[in-house]
Amino acid sequence: MKLFIDTCNWKLVLILKKDDQIIDSLILPDTKKVSDIALSTITMLLSKNNLKINDIEEFYLTNGPGSYTGVRVGLTIVKTLKTLNNEIKVYLMNSLAFQASNDKIISVLDARGNKYYLGVYENQKPLIKETVVSLEELEDIKKTYNDFIIKKDNESVDYLDTFNLLEDKFILVNEIEEISPLYIKNFI
Known part of the structure; x- marks a missing residue:
């Protein structure tokens, strides 16, 4: 089972995929408080599909750039899960x-x-x-x-089609330390 998570840019996007089929998804726009709802929303989506977090073997995440807090939310959830179970696979792609x-x-x-x-x-x-x-x-x-x-600003992105198209282009990270945000700074 695979779970795509994007919390970077004022939306919460979750996509569940099994055996090359998307089985469920949830896209919540304007989630300025994504840190307050991300974990409970993931739990709700999994529960709706009779799944538990331990059923997810692969996580796909965007790691920024984006809102400072939003970028960190999805990464922190998955980094914690990888710390608890190093067997899960984590794949990253920038927003x-x-x-x-x-x-x-x-x-x-x-x-x-x-x-x-x-x-x-x-x-x-x-x-x-x-x-x-x-x-x-x-x-x-x-x-x-x-x-x-x-x-x-992801205005015309079809998240399901894009995830299906790009899934094999996400980069597998092997070490927990590699699950890190992409911050782009401009000091000028």
């Missing part, structure tokens, strides 16, 4: 790459304060290092990659 899917995409997430997390991808290959940019810098990047589609 910008997930949003990009396999397309030619300028992936943009609101970083607040008129700043944006940005990644540019073609078939999941990053063409620039993920960064934080201003609105003016974003406009310049749009001009440079003018034949790329812009995806912003």
Whole structure:
């Protein structure tokens, strides 16, 4: 059994998958208090499907960038479970790459304060290092990659289709210390 968790960008996204079939999912928008509801919502989804947390053998997570607390919530839950049972497998992908899917995409997430997390991808290959940019810098990047589609704030992401498409592109982490958030900082 597999569980995808995304708590990074003001949504709680959970997808349960078994034998290449999605058996259930839950997407809660505008979860500014994701830390208050994540664990109980995971428990509820599992219970609804007659499962317990021990039935999950593989966890797939986005590890940021995104809201500071949101990024840490899913990672902390899974890191704790891996500490208790090192046999579970944990796979990570950054939020910008997930949003990009396999397309030619300028992936943009609101970083607040008129700043944006940005990644540019073609078939999941990053063409620039993920960064934080201003609105003016974003406009310049749009001009440079003018034949790329812009995806912003997961507005047009079909989480189920995207997870199915990208599942094999998540990176397996072997050590608990590798289950860490992706923070992109801009000191300028």
